Amino acid sequence: MTGISTPARNTFREQQWREAHDRYLECAREVFARLGYHAATVADIVAAANGSRATFYAHFRDKADIAAALFERILPDTAALYRMLAHFPELTRDRVRTWLDEHVLAFWTRYAVEIDVLTQAVADDPRVAARHYQWGVDAARELAPYLTQWTGEHEQAGLTRALLLVLQLEQACYHWLIRGVGHDRALVLDVLADVWWRELTFLRTGP
Structure with missing residues (x-):
């Protein structure tokens, strides 16, 4: 059973990771467009994504890294x-x-x-x-x-x-x-x- 269910769980986790990654990117774009790059903060992006700093840093090193990812x-x-x-x-x-x-x-x-x-x-x-x-x-x-x-x-x-x-x-x-x-x-x-x-x-x- 483990061998059968693990791929499904992994696929689900990958989908969750991708969805969170894309959500942060979309929200970062909105925040940067509204506030400008230098005025925007990681906290602004996290709030717009209704997420957490821990989740943000699981995907991106810092604000510059998410700008590059965009x-x-x-x-x-x-x-x-x-x-x-x-x-x-x-x-x-x-x-x-x-x-x-x-x-x-x-x-x-x-x-x-x-x-x-x-x-x-x-x-x-x-x-x-x-x-x-x-x-x-x-x-x-x-x-x-x-x-x-x-x-x-x-x-x-x-x-x-x-x-x-x-x-x-x-x-x-x-x-x-x-x-x-x-x-x-x-x-x-x-x-x-x-x-x-x-x-x-x-x-x-x-x-």
């Missing part, structure tokens, strides 16, 4: 965003501009809370900063079809160029769309399209 939930969409660019049937400036306009800006608008919270957590916690950098590298690797000529001694240079594109775009969108620095939309899209199209063309050509 961002981790959108990583599949991040990968899909760059994968879309990587698999254009033909690389043209107009297609790059459309990708920026219709997909990148929509992504940043949809996930403004997660991105803002993560950016502040990165400034406060070196461990989150290290995770964020690796996420940037992973995003750059989604551009692999443009890096096929960058092999051997040139491999790291190619990946670094792709990473700098990702980080540059991230910073531009953060100040523009999250922090509200005023820019002319058409102008910014034109400049970003020029930069991305030229660099991707160069990457595809190889060193």
